[in-house]
Amino acid sequence: MNLIRLAGRLADFIYPPKCTGCDAITVGTGNRYWCPGCLDGLPWIRSPLCPRCGRPFPAHSPTPDHLCGDCLVGGAHFDAARSAVFYGDGPVTRAILELKFGGKLHCAPPLADLLHRLVGTWEEARRADWIVPVPLHPRRLRSRGYNQAALLSKFLGSRAGIPVAYELLTRARETRPQTRLSREERLANVRGAFLVADAEAVSGRRILLVDDVFTTGTTLDECALALKRAGAARIAALTVARSVPGFHL
Secondary structure, eight states, rough: OOOHHHHHHHHHSSSOOOOOTTTBBBSSOOOOSSSHHHHSOOBBSSSSTTTTTTOOOOTOSSOSSSOOOOHHHHSSSSSSSEEEEEESSSHHHHHHHHHHHHHGGHHHHHHHEEEHHHHHHHHHHHSSEEEEEEOOOHHHHHHHOOOOOHHHHHHHHHHTTBOOOOTEEEEEEEOOOOOTOOHHHHHHHTOOEEEEOHHHHHTTTTEEEEEESSSHHHHHHHHHHHHHHOOOEEEEEEEEEEEEETTTO
16 A cells, blocks of 8 residues: 555544535545435436536426427537536535635535536546636636636546646636626626637647536536637536526426
C-alpha cells in the first residue's frame, strides 16, 4: 500500500466521510459521498425524455423518448443535454446552493459524483475530447473566489479521465444573474457574452459543457453557439440538476 492510500485510510478513520444527504457515516458503503438510502431516494431524471435537450416527460407517460416541442421547431445549439436530478427540495439542491453562494467547497465532489454516474450511462459524454466549464466573468470570479462549474469539472474530469479546458471559453462581458429574469430577458442577457480563447483547440472536437443547473438552457445555448462558431464538432451539455416548472414527480 502506498503512502497516499495509507494517508487516505488514516484520514477516513479519524474523520470518517459522511453522507451529503443525511450525515450517516459512509465508510464501507462503496461511496464516500452518499449513503445507499439517500442515493436511491434522489429525484433522478429518467426516460421518457427528449433525446436532444434532455427535458423529462411525466414518468407515467406511455411514450418512449421523443423530441419535445422546442426541439421539433428548432432546438438549441448544443447537440444534446442531460441533467442528473430534478432541481427543487432536497439534499442536491441544498448542496448546489451551499456551493454556489455559501462557499461550501466540500459540496463539489458529491455533486460531481452525480455527474460521473450520468456520464457512465451516456455515451455522448464519454466520447468528449474536452470538458469545458461554463465560465464566470472575471469580476464575479474575483468576488466569489471560485467558479463552481470549474470545480465540478475538475472532479468529474479526474474520475472520468477526460481533460478539462478551464480557459477555453471566456465570458466577454458581465451579465445579470439569470435567476429572476424571464426567458426573453435571459436570452438578451447572455447574447454574445461568451468567446472562445483558442479556436484551434476547439476545431473538430467533441465538447462536454458543464454547469450546475439547467433552467431554461439559455446560458448553455449561448456557450454552445460560441463553441460551434469556433468549429466544435459536437457539444453535449451536462448539469447536476434541471429546473422543470410545473413538473410533478
